[in-house]
Amino acid sequence: xxxRIKQIDILGVVMWFFRAAxxxxxxxxxxxxxxxxxYSAKAWTDTIVAGIAQGSLYALIAIGYTLVYxxxxxxxxxxxxxxxxxxxxxxxFIAIPMSESGYLDANPVLGLxxxxxxxxxxxxxxxxxTERVAYKPLRGAPRLVPxxxxxxxxxxxQYYFRGLYGSEVxxxxxxxxxxxxxxxxxxxxxxxxxxVIVVAIIMLIGLNLFVIKTKVGKSIRAAAENKDVARLxxxxxxxxxxxxxxxxxxxxGIAGVLYALVxxxxxxxxxxxxxxxxxxxxxxxxxxxxxxxALGGLLLGVFESVGPALFLEGLGVPSPHQLKxxxxxxxxxxxxxxxxxxxxxxxxxxxxx
Amino acid sequence: xxxxxxxxxxxxxxxxxxxxxxxxxxxxxxxxxxAAGxxxAAGxFECTDEIGCVTYYxxxxxxxxxxxxxxxxxxxxxxxSQYGVEIAIAFKGDVAGHAVELQAEDDGCSAEGGQAxxxxxxxxxxxxxxxxxxxxxxxxxxxxxxxEAGYVMVSPSNTSPSLTSPDEAWNPGYYRTAHNDKVQGxxxxxxxxxxxxxxxxxxxxDGDPYTEGLAAVFADSFKELGGxxxxxxxxxxxxTDMRPVLTSVAAGEPEFIYYPVFTAEGGFLTxxxxxxxxxxxxxxxxxxxMISPAAIEAVGEAGxxxxxxxxxxxxxNELYSEFLAKYEEDYGTKPISVFHAHAxxxxxxxxxxxxxxxxxxxxxxxxGRQDMRDCLGATSGYDGITGTLTCDEYGDCADPQxxxxxxxxxxxxxxxx
Numbered sequence: 094x095x096x097r098i099k100q101i102d103i104l105g106v107v108m109w110f111f112r113a114a115x116x117x118x119x120x121x122x123x124x125x126x127x128x129x130x131x132y133s134a135k136a137w138t139d140t141i142v143a144g145i146a147q148g149s150l151y152a153l154i155a156i157g158y159t160l161v162y163x164x165x166x167x168x169x170x171x172x173x174x175x176x177x178x179x180x181x182x183x184x185x186f187i188a189i190p191m192s193e194s195g196y197l198d199a200n201p202v203l204g205l206x207x208x209x210x211x212x213x214x215x216x217x218x219x220x221x222x223t224e225r226v227a228y229k230p231l232r233g234a235p236r237l238v239p240x241x242x243x244x245x246x247x248x249x250x251q252y253y254f255r256g257l258y259g260s261e262v263x264x265x266x267x268x269x270x271x272x273x274x275x276x277x278x279x280x281x282x283x284x285x286x287x288x289v290i291v292v293a294i295i296m297l298i299g300l301n302l303f304v305i306k307t308k309v310g311k312s313i314r315a316a317a318e319n320k321d322v323a324r325l326x327x328x329x330x331x332x333x334x335x336x337x338x339x340x341x342x343x344x345x346g347i348a349g350v351l352y353a354l355v356x357x358x359x360x361x362x363x364x365x366x367x368x369x370x371x372x373x374x375x376x377x378x379x380x381x382x383x384x385x386x387a388l389g390g391l392l393l394g395v396f397e398s399v400g401p402a403l404f405l406e407g408l409g410v411p412s413p414h415q416l417k418x419x420x421x422x423x424x425x426x427x428x429x430x431x432x433x434x435x436x437x438x439x440x441x442x443x444x445x446x
Numbered sequence: 447x448x449x450x451x452x453x454x455x456x457x458x459x460x461x462x463x464x465x466x467x468x469x470x471x472x473x474x475x476x477x478x479x480x481a482a483g484x485x486x487a488a489g490x491f492e493c494t495d496e497i498g499c500v501t502y503y504x505x506x507x508x509x510x511x512x513x514x515x516x517x518x519x520x521x522x523x524x525x526x527s528q529y530g531v532e533i534a535i536a537f538k539g540d541v542a543g544h545a546v547e548l549q550a551e552d553d554g555c556s557a558e559g560g561q562a563x564x565x566x567x568x569x570x571x572x573x574x575x576x577x578x579x580x581x582x583x584x585x586x587x588x589x590x591x592x593x594e595a596g597y598v599m600v601s602p603s604n605t606s607p608s609l610t611s612p613d614e615a616w617n618p619g620y621y622r623t624a625h626n627d628k629v630q631g632x633x634x635x636x637x638x639x640x641x642x643x644x645x646x647x648x649x650x651x652d653g654d655p656y657t658e659g660l661a662a663v664f665a666d667s668f669k670e671l672g673g674x675x676x677x678x679x680x681x682x683x684x685x686t687d688m689r690p691v692l693t694s695v696a697a698g699e700p701e702f703i704y705y706p707v708f709t710a711e712g713g714f715l716t717x718x719x720x721x722x723x724x725x726x727x728x729x730x731x732x733x734x735x736m737i738s739p740a741a742i743e744a745v746g747e748a749g750x751x752x753x754x755x756x757x758x759x760x761x762x763n764e765l766y767s768e769f770l771a772k773y774e775e776d777y778g779t780k781p782i783s784v785f786h787a788h789a790x791x792x793x794x795x796x797x798x799x800x801x802x803x804x805x806x807x808x809x810x811x812x813x814g815r816q817d818m819r820d821c822l823g824a825t826s827g828y829d830g831i832t833g834t835l836t837c838d839e840y841g842d843c844a845d846p847q848x849x850x851x852x853x854x855x856x857x858x859x860x861x862x863x
Contacts, residue, residue, distance in 0.1 A: 132697050139723060143689035255517075262519045262710055264743050274721075283721055356686050358713050358744060360519060366684050398690045406694075412680035414691035415653060 108430065115427055118408065125407025132402065138280055140398050146286040146355060148394020149293035153348035154371035155378070155386035156300060157341030163317045163381040164337045166236065170243040171223055173368020174250035175342045177361065179216030180349030181254055183208050184265050184359050192266030201270040205350070213346035219250065220342030221335060229331075247368075255361040262360045265353040289351045296347055297387045300340065304383060313337055317381070370421065377425050379438020388436060397421050491807045495814030497596035500574050504809030507547035508800055509570075510793070513563040513578030513588055514603075515555040519709040522738035522782045524553070524580040527602045529781075530789030531577050533772050538797050542804050542811050546797065549573065553584035555708065556683070560584025564591030574813055575599065575796040577789060581708075581735075582606030582656035586615045593617035596815040598822055600796055600843075602789035605630060605734070606659040610840040615655065621822050621837055623788040623795070623830070625757055625846030627656070630733065631663025633848035634755040637862050638702050639671040641850075642729065648677040648700035650691070650715065652707045660706040660733055676700045681711060688718045696724035706733030706755075713744030720748045729753065731850075738783045742856055749853050753861075756784050757832075758847035760860070766831045788844070791830035795822060795843070 132140075154176055161169045187208050191197040197204040227246045231239045271284045304310035315323040316333040324330050352367070353359055370393060378389025400420035405413035428436060493499035502508055512531050515524030528550060535546045549570070551563040560579055567573055568591055576592055576599035579585040585604040592599050601609075601622040608614035610626060638644045649665045651657035658680070665675045676698025681691055692715070695703065703725070705715050712732050719725045730749075732741075734756035745752065759781075769790060773781060799821035805812040825837040833845025850862040 132693070135723060136693050136697055140690050140693050143687060143693075147687050260517045260519070260521055261740050262713060262744050264713075264746050267747065281723070352686075356714060357717055357746065358686075358710065360710070362518075363686075366686075398687070401690065402694055412678075414694065415680040415682055417685075417690070418682065 112427070112430055115423060119404050122404035122407040126403055127407070129407070131406070135281070137399075140402065141395060142280065142282050142286060144395035144398025145391060146289045146394070147398060148374075148391035149289050150348050150352055150355075150367065150390075151371045151374045151394050152387040152390025153293055153296060153344045153351070154367055155375040155390045156297070156344045156383060158372050158375040159378075159380055159383060159386040160313075160337050160341045162375070164313060164334055165228075165239070167228070167239040168243065168372065169228075169341075170240070170368070170372075171227075171246035171250060172341065172345060172371070173364030173366075174247050174254075175216045175220045175223075175364075176345040176349050176352075176367060177359075177364030178219040178250060178254055179212035179214075179342075179346040180265075180353050181258055181263070181359050181361065181363075182215045183211040183350075184263055184353060185258055187211050188266055188353070189263075192268075197266060198269045201268050205268070209347060209350045212350050213343045216342040216346035216349065217339050220338045220345075223250070224335060224338045247365075251361055251364070258361065260361060262358050265357045265359055267357060268354070271354065283355075285354045289355055292347065292351060296344060297383070300344065301383050303340075309333075309336055373421065373425055377428055377435060379435025382435070382437045382439070385435055385437035392436075393421055393424070396424050400424075491805065491810070491812050493812065493814065496816045497814075499812050499814045500572060502544050502572070502811045502813075506572075507545040508541050508574060508797075508811065508813075509547045509549060509572045510796055511549045511551055511567045511570075511573045511576045511578075513551045513553045513560070513567065513576055513580075513584070513599075514789075515559075515580040515584070516550065516552045518555060519740060519744070520555045520580070520735070520738075522740045523603065523735065523785070524555075526738070526781055526783035526786045527577075527580060527789035529773060529777055530602065530769075530786035531793045533769060533776070533786075534790045534793035534797070536772070537768075538794065541797050541800050542806055543809070544811055551578070553579040553581060553588065555581040555584060557583055557587050560586065560588040561591065564588035568592055568595035568597060573597070574800055574815075575818060577602060577792050577796065579604060580785070581654065582609060582659070583654040585609055585620075586655055589615065589617045589620045593619045598796065598815070598818045600792035600822065602792040603734075603785040604656070606655040607663065608655050608659055610838075610842045612840055616840050619819050621792075621795070621825075621841040621843050623792045623832060623835060623843050624785060625844045625848065626842050627660040628663055629846040630755050630848050631660050632667040634704060634731065634733070634850065635664050635667035635671060635673075637753070637755070637850045638704070638729075638731070639668060639673050641862055642702065644673065644702040644729070646674045646676050646698070646700050647702040647704060648679075648695045648698060649675065650677075650695065650703065650705040650707070651680050652683050652685075652711050653680055654683065654708075656735065657705075657707050661704065664704050664706070681707070681715070683708075683711065685711060686714055688714050689722055692719055692722040692725060696722050699724065700728060702729045702731065704731045704733075706735060708735045709738065709741045709744050712736045712741060713746075716745040716752065717748045731755070734784050737851070737858060742853065745853070750855075752853045754851050754853065754858060755848060756851065757788070758849040758860075759784060759787070760849075761787060761831050761833075763831060769831060787831040791828075791832050791835060794830065795825060795828065795835070798828075 157172045191204055223246050227242050228239055274281050275284050312328045312333045315328050316330045320330050374389035374393045375386045378385030397417045401413035401417050514527045553559050553563050579588050580603045582604045598619045603624045604622050605624050605627040607626055607628050610616055647668055649661040651661035665678050677695045731753040737754050737756050799818050800813055803817035803821045828835040835843045837843040849860050851858040851860045
């Protein structure tokens with residue numbers, strides 16, 4: 094017994110030392126950077142805005158992870174591919190032909206709505222197909238089985254779409270009316286970034302309301318709470334699960350369109366890194382929580398964008414931007430040390446964790 | 447439990463015996479054939495080579511491998527070289543009475559891809575030499591793997607200085623027909639400083655040995671000329687959001703940014719540079735990794751007026767015209783990137799050495815692996831498409847001519863020298 098207490102103490106001390114070291118390094122770096130401030134105020138706001146836009150994308154994708162985890166307690170690693178499949182397809186079959194015929198520049202709003210609808214439909218189709226074929230037969234299996242299946246599904250879709258559309262980078266057309274910059278509240282911001290932020294906020298609020306207010310949303314929450322009891326109450330759990338995947342994929346589809354508007358390049362591997370980052374964002378915010386996913390995504394995006402210049406430059410690290418992933422994951426570790434359930438996550442019961 | 451374990455072990459043992467039985471009988475069978483047919487029996491040749499010999503029996507083709515990037519965003523770079531290899535084999539015909547067979551592998555333009563391709567190639571003892579890799583990042587692990595296994599490789603497109611620098615990544619058996627970036631980086635610095643009159647420049651790489659080496663040589667040469675490097679920084683392969691790093695770069699107010707990276711990251715950098723405050727009119731420049739139709743698509747309208755350093759393709763010899771005619775005939779396009787001629791020369795260096803060091807023994811051909819290395823190393827004054835090739839002791843064989851071209855209306859136009 095006394096042996097055990099001693100062990101925990103040593104571990105605790107090490108953990109405390111670790112936390113303190115990260116925080117001291119961050120503070121030191123921040124102070125050193127700000128003392129010798131190489132950037133103008135405008136450069137800082139530009140960086141923060143870029144981070145918010147990137148974070149909005151993470152948030153939209155993270156929703157898919159969080160919803161599926163909330164209901165099925167599985168991590169759907171194929172989610173990044175739902176994101177990729179829709180926008181790849183609509184870039185090739187809708188956006189590029191529409192841009193070449195001049196339709197997209199003439200009717201940007203209608204054109205973008207058509208692109209968004211097609212993207213969402215393809216993403217949802219891929220998601221439902223994956224759920225039916227790969228996940229549903231494994232509903233009762235141990236938790237590791239669907240996890241590995243999800244990784245397999247991810248590879249399958251990546252290489253399926255590579256075979257379908259080729260491995261080259263496809264350019265997404267530039268739409269004149271959202272090119273260039275605009276000024277909001279005295280901050281100069283790229284129109285495409287502003288669009289990303291606004292659309293993401295609307296989608297996230299809408300989704301949250303949908304899950305809280307509507308009957309379908311209630312059935313999803315019931316299925317998340319306890320599938321057996323939900324079934325006894327007359328809820329079609331399989332349908333609730335399908336709707337969960339549908340909503341997650343729709344969000345991923347929208348994220349795909351926004352990604353294409355900001356970065357204007359798509360290719361078959363584009364889902365992988367945003368998928369990993371969005372998963373990180375979902376864990377950071379508290380997996381299973383929709384507001385948590387949104388907050389996690391935003392924080393991750395901003396830290397990634399501002400962190401290298403703010404924390405690392407002052408410490409004299411060369412090429413700090415190469416280390417932005419280190420910052421993102423260090424932040425994840427830091428948050429999980431203090432709040433293992435994530436920022437907005439509730440402490441999960443034993444069976445869910 | 448232990449019974450089941452025993453059963454499984456027994457099964458594995460049987461399986462492994464069956465597999466070895468399947469794998470080994472190859473060498474004896476053709477030897478007998480040769481002995482029956484010809485006066486000189488195959489068994490009589492004694493291999494005295496330090497690191498072993500490869501024997502091609504009657505009717506067996508001489509086998510070489512390519513390890514080029516033939517998938518992903520940089521496909522054009524690798525396929526272009528692969529076409530060069532195929533044309534070289536077609537022009538060459540038989541080597542010492544044996545046909546030539548090419549095994550094409552993918553270097554993936556990454557360290558992992560190079561490692562995997564290398565392992566696969568050296569597991570095949572009938573391969574005598576490798577043309578590859580496309581990317582220096584893949585070349586570093588592949589050259590280690592092939593060197594330990596006793597192979598030779600001639601890269602048509604690795605340009606990182608580290609690969610032929612004995613203190614860094616050089617391995618015995620490594621040669622290249624591509625230029626060393628010590629030349630390319632210096633040429634770009636000359637162009638920017640003397641031709642464009644730039645005094646403040648920045649450089650960005652992506653951590654790959656090729657991009658890092660080239661950016662570093664550019665920065666050093668530019669400083670030597672008297673210019674100022676405002677920022678020397680890096681992104682990651684796979685990054686998409688370049689605005690934060692570009693904002694940092696913009697703080698130094700450079701007039702010129704050189705980012706010798708690959709297609710995907712280069713596309714993001716180019717498009718986003720135009721949207722970052724302070725960089726709207728900065729001159730952008732990249733390198734030979736981004737001279738391809740795919741790169742033109744990736745940079746889009748933002749790449750108009752951008753500069754690219756790369757090998758001089760104005761080869762004035764008859765061989766090159768024949769080569770180009772064959773290229774268009776077979777693949778229905780003009781060359782899609784810049785290292786096809788280097789690949790042609792690289793393949794010929796290997797095949798010529800097979801011819802000159804191979805010992806013909808009746809219908810059989812024996813080639814010593816150390817002999818191959820010695821032969822390639824002794825290359826001197828060889829007239830290829832890309833110039834007169836002479837290998838130095840660390841494998842640099844190129845006759846390097848660098849030009850700078852500008853992207854004008856979707857075409858690369860040579861503007862310097």
